[in-house]
Structure formats: C-alpha cells, structure tokens
Amino acid sequence: MLPLYASADLGGTNIAAVLADEAGNVVAKGSAPTLSYEGPEAVVGRIGSLIETLSKEAGATPKALGIGIPGLANLRTGETLFLPNLITQWRNVPVRGWLAPRLGCDVYLMNDVRMAALGELAYGHGKTVRNFAFYALGTGVGGGVVMGGKLQLGRLGSIGELGHQSIDPYGLTCGCGNRGCLELYISGPALTAESVRLLLSGQAPKLNEIVQGDIGKVNVKVMGEAAAAGDERVRAAIVRAAQCLGIGVANTITTIHPEMIVLGGGVAGLGDLLFDTVRQVVKERVRMFPTDDIRIEPSLLGDQAGPLGGIALAVRAGLLNELDLA
Numbered sequence: 001m002l003p004l005y006a007s008a009d010l011g012g013t014n015i016a017a018v019l020a021d022e023a024g025n026v027v028a029k030g031s032a033p034t035l036s037y038e039g040p041e042a043v044v045g046r047i048g049s050l051i052e053t054l055s056k057e058a059g060a061t062p063k064a065l066g067i068g069i070p071g072l073a074n075l076r077t078g079e080t081l082f083l084p085n086l087i088t089q090w091r092n093v094p095v096r097g098w099l100a101p102r103l104g105c106d107v108y109l110m111n112d113v114r115m116a117a118l119g120e121l122a123y124g125h126g127k128t129v130r131n132f133a134f135y136a137l138g139t140g141v142g143g144g145v146v147m148g149g150k151l152q153l154g155r156l157g158s159i160g161e162l163g164h165q166s167i168d169p170y171g172l173t174c175g176c177g178n179r180g181c182l183e184l185y186i187s188g189p190a191l192t193a194e195s196v197r198l199l200l201s202g203q204a205p206k207l208n209e210i211v212q213g214d215i216g217k218v219n220v221k222v223m224g225e226a227a228a229a230g231d232e233r234v235r236a237a238i239v240r241a242a243q244c245l246g247i248g249v250a251n252t253i254t255t256i257h258p259e260m261i262v263l264g265g266g267v268a269g270l271g272d273l274l275f276d277t278v279r280q281v282v283k284e285r286v287r288m289f290p291t292d293d294i295r296i297e298p299s300l301l302g303d304q305a306g307p308l309g310g311i312a313l314a315v316r317a318g319l320l321n322e323l324d325l326a
C-alpha cells in the first residue's frame with residue numbers, strides 16, 4: 001500500500017478532513033463540528049480524533065498531516081499566531097506540539113486559502129500553468145500566488161491577501177482595519193446583504209418567490225437563480241460586485257503578469273455572469289501589456305482545493321525549505 005497523508009481544513013463551523021495518497025486519491029474523508037467556543041485545546045483534540053477515526057477506517061497511519069487554518073500561523077514551529085474569527089484568537093497555540101506526538105506523524109500548518117492555492121498547484125490548474133493567482137471567494141476573500149511553479153509564502157507565509165486590497169478609498173470599514181477592501185464588495189455576505197435589501201424593498205420579485213419570502217434562505221446560489229429568472233436589480237448587483245472583483249484582478253495581473261487567475265469558493269459558482277464581467281474589466285484596465293493570453297478560470301478542484309491542498313502540504317513537508325524567513 002502507498003504511504004498515506006492526511007489533511008484537515010479548520011473552518012469557523014466545520015473541520016473537514018481527508019486521507020489520500022501522494023497523487024491526491026482520497027481513501028477516507030470525514031468532518032466534525034468545530035465548536036470553537038470550547039477553546040483551542042478541545043478543537044485541536046477534535047482534529048486529532050477525526051484523523052484517528054479516518055486512519056482506523058483506512059487501516060494505516062498517515063505519514064504527515066497538513067492543516068489549513070483561518071488566519072496566520074508560524075510555519076516553522078507549527079503554532080497558530082492569530083485566527084481573528086475564532087474565540088480567544090488562538091495566539092501561540094502549539095497545534096503541532098499537541099498533535100504530532102498523539103498521531104505519531106509530522107504536522108504542518110498553513111493559512112487555509114494559501115493551502116487551497118497549493119491544492120490547485122499540485123492537483124488542478126498547476127499541472128499545466130506555472131504562474132497564477134488564486135482568489136477564494138467565500139465568507140471572506142483570500143488568495144494565494146504561485147510563481148514559477150511555487151507557492152509564494154514570503155516572510156510570514158502571508159503573500160496573497162488579495163481580498164484586502166483597497167478598491168474604494170472612501171469605502172466601508174473592513175474587519176482587517178482598512179477601509180474599502182475588495183472583500184467588502186464580493187464576499188458571500190456582501191452579496192447576500194444587498195439581495196436581502198433588494199428583496200425587502202420590493203425590487204427582487206423572483207428572488208422573493210424562490211426563497212418564499214424567507215430572507216434567511218437568501219444566498220449566492222439563489223441570487224444567481226433570481227438573476228437568470230429575470231430579476232434585473234439582482235443581476236445588476238452581481239455585475240457591480242463582479243466589477244469590483246475585476247478591478248482587484250486587474251491590479252493583480254498588472255502587478256505579477258500571471259498566465260491565469262483562478263476563481264474559487266462559493267461565489268465563483270455564479271458562473272458566466274461573474275467571469276465574463278471580470279474578463280471585461282481586465283480588458284479595460286490592464287493596459288501595460290496584452291491580456292489576450294491571460295485566462296480567468298474556475299478552480300478545477302471546486303470545494304476540494306482546500307482538503308487536497310492539505311495533502312500537498314503534508315507531502316511537501318510544509319514547504320519549510322521554501323520559506324523566506326530568516
């Protein structure tokens with residue numbers, strides 16, 4: 001049997017884990033609730049239990065475990081530094097120190113979206129493209145940058161915070177402390193909030209029909225359906241948000257001249273309306289070099305980019321030799 005690797009994606013509500021071989025063939029998968037209010041020790045313990053359960057199922061202990069976390073980690077020591085959305089913010093939690101002895105394998109940490117970009121590099125578009133930027137469009141907006149076939153990490157493993165570039169100098173305040181960040185315009189919650197407003201002010205009749213008046217059911221998916229069914233205002237809201245994303249993508253292209261921009265996460269499910277708008281804005285706003293050969297494409301891995309990224313992280317021993325840290 002080939003050696004197995006493990007991956008865990010720590011989210012605000014769920015922990016998703018897989019066991020796979022080096023080629024990314026998944027042999028076991030499972031999930032557990034995060035229950036972050038119980039604190040870091042309980043949550044890390046649940047990651048351990050989840051991996052043990054999957055190992056039993058697969059009949060093999062993984063060689064290494066890659067964990068994606070929603071924030072910053074010290075990649076060398078395997079400690080979390082700052083997880084802004086989890087209770088206690090997880091400052092200096094020794095995740096590797098707790099899990100490596102228990103599981104009997106190496107443990108590596110990385111920001112969850114950088115890890116998804118690594119998944120795309122190892123098992124998705126990265127098989128044919130050596131220079132790309134990855135946008136994860138979800139509850140928040142994160143990113144990762146791959147140049148010359150390598151995920152770029154930088155001094156803190158923090159290269160690629162694409163969602164926190166300023167789009168509007170006078171915009172709303174962002175959770176990061178800046179104002180007018182891209183995330184405020186193209187995240188799932190931003191789109192949903194605008195649709196709820198349209199629905200409640202009588203400007204989204206199709207959407208109202210689809211969710212049967214229940215604003216709790218409004219999400220990006222039903223927004224797309226309402227736009228396709230003829231809700232012009234909902235369609236316009238999606239186009240406006242996509243134009244903001246287009247500006248961010250154009251900035252990225254002008255800065256690093258990649259071969260491709262990969263759009264992942266739930267918001268990317270809006271499909272052609274989103275992608276065509278972004279392509280149009282890129283054509284208008286990138287003027288320093290031709291853009292005809294730069295592709296804007298959906299992730300090849302969909303919601304598996306994160307889990308498979310964890311496998312790639314485990315296989316590549318946390319990319320420790322690629323860090324710029326002194």
Ligand SMILES: [Zn+2]
Nearest residue numbers: 164174176181
């Ligand atoms: Zn921000």
